[in-house]
Amino acid sequence: MNIIKQLFKENLIQNTKNYFVLSEDSDDSNQHQVNDSYDFQWKLVNETKERDTAWSFQKKWYLELYGFKTEENLAKFLQTKKVILDAGCGLGYKAAWFAELAPNSCIIGIDYSDGALYASEHFKDIENLVFVKGDIANTGFNNSVIDYISCDQVLQHTESPKKTLIEFNRIMNNQGELAVYVYRKKALPRELIDTYFRTETKKISIEQKVKMSEQLTVLGKRLAALNVEIDVPEIPLLGIKGGKQDIQRFIYWDFLKCFWNDELGHDISVSTNFDWYSPSNAARYSKSEFLKMLLDTKFKSPSFFREEEACYTAIVKKS
Numbered sequence: 001m002n003i004i005k006q007l008f009k010e011n012l013i014q015n016t017k018n019y020f021v022l023s024e025d026s027d028d029s030n031q032h033q034v035n036d037s038y039d040f041q042w043k044l045v046n047e048t049k050e051r052d053t054a055w056s057f058q059k060k061w062y063l064e065l066y067g068f069k070t071e072e073n074l075a076k077f078l079q080t081k082k083v084i085l086d087a088g089c090g091l092g093y094k095a096a097w098f099a100e101l102a103p104n105s106c107i108i109g110i111d112y113s114d115g116a117l118y119a120s121e122h123f124k125d126i127e128n129l130v131f132v133k134g135d136i137a138n139t140g141f142n143n144s145v146i147d148y149i150s151c152d153q154v155l156q157h158t159e160s161p162k163k164t165l166i167e168f169n170r171i172m173n174n175q176g177e178l179a180v181y182v183y184r185k186k187a188l189p190r191e192l193i194d195t196y197f198r199t200e201t202k203k204i205s206i207e208q209k210v211k212m213s214e215q216l217t218v219l220g221k222r223l224a225a226l227n228v229e230i231d232v233p234e235i236p237l238l239g240i241k242g243g244k245q246d247i248q249r250f251i252y253w254d255f256l257k258c259f260w261n262d263e264l265g266h267d268i269s270v271s272t273n274f275d276w277y278s279p280s281n282a283a284r285y286s287k288s289e290f291l292k293m294l295l296d297t298k299f300k301s302p303s304f305f306r307e308e309e310a311c312y313t314a315i316v317k318k319s
């Protein structure tokens with residue numbers, strides 16, 4: 001697509017028809033670690049037999065997370081956007097989905113990991129889609145050239161989420177829209193373990209983290225197999241909600257991420273646990289912290305907002 005080079009102020013290196021390199025890696029040690037972690041994770045996921053099931057699962061969730069509800073509604077929305085950015089596209093299946101739903105739009109997927117390269121190989125036959133390896137906090141795009149930015153499950157892994165939002169604000173035009181997801185802060189015991197783990201994660205090898213993710217997966221599977229409900233008393237000081245809860249979900253949300261999903265199976269469940277514990281950047285927010293960050297980075301109050309146990313999502317325009 002000729003339009004690509006016009007969108008960027010910096011010279012991109014074009015490696016293949018649909019793969020460009022803006023920046024290979026980060027000098028920052030945390031972002032560098034995040035990139036390495038995803039290089040590893042995407043290579044594994046690309047080879048699992050449940051990969052396509054995981055992608056379908058994620059697409060369905062996307063329709064809920066951002067209020068589109070149906071693929072038809074998403075298609076209608078995307079067709080009004082000429083230039084669409086999938087910021088932190090990973091293996092690129094959502095960028096490819098957008099490209100198919102909006103065949104007259106130009107779709108760009110950016111990722112700082114090898115995911116961008118794998119995506120360009122896998123989706124090389126989609127004409128209105130390209131992939132770029134680089135930092136979404138420093139995209140090299142000209143000002144105000146993007147109509148829709150989808151930043152799904154990514155912002156918290158960037159070195160500075162605020163800096164990333166400021167970059168989005170710069171590259172979006174005034175009618176442009178940003179769909180963005182952040183991790184939600186959870187119960188205190190879970191937060192304390194997670195915070196402790198972020199400081200440890202850099203000292204632990206990838207192999208050890210894979211092993212731990214496998215162990216957590218087995219734990220999650222065994223707890224789920226119990227199929228036991230517990231009536232939890234509310235413990236507000238610890239952020240623990242009361243009510244009947246499945247024992248695996250109770251431990252999962254309030255103490256320890258031990259993901260298990262029957263439909264997704266062993267490998268994707270291991271990858272999901274690894275995804276949580278491995279990247280050393282993994283910011284979490286309360287609702288008010290997230291909304292304040294959006295306002296501070298010059299976005300309007302969300303036109304759409306959703307709360308889930310795991311996350312907050314919003315659609316916003318520039319103020």
Ligand SMILES: C[S@@+](CC[C@H](N)C(=O)[O-])C[C@H]1O[C@@H](n2cnc3c(N)ncnc32)[C@H](O)[C@@H]1O
Pocket residue numbers: 031034035038058087088089090091094110111112113115134135136137151152153154157158159275
């Ligand atoms: C949890 S994955 C989400 C991938 C994809 N959006 C999806 O929903 O499947 C997070 C992705 O963000 C990417 N990422 C993290 N920091 C980034 C940065 N500064 N610039 C570009 N991509 C980044 C990672 O490489 C990884 O592919």
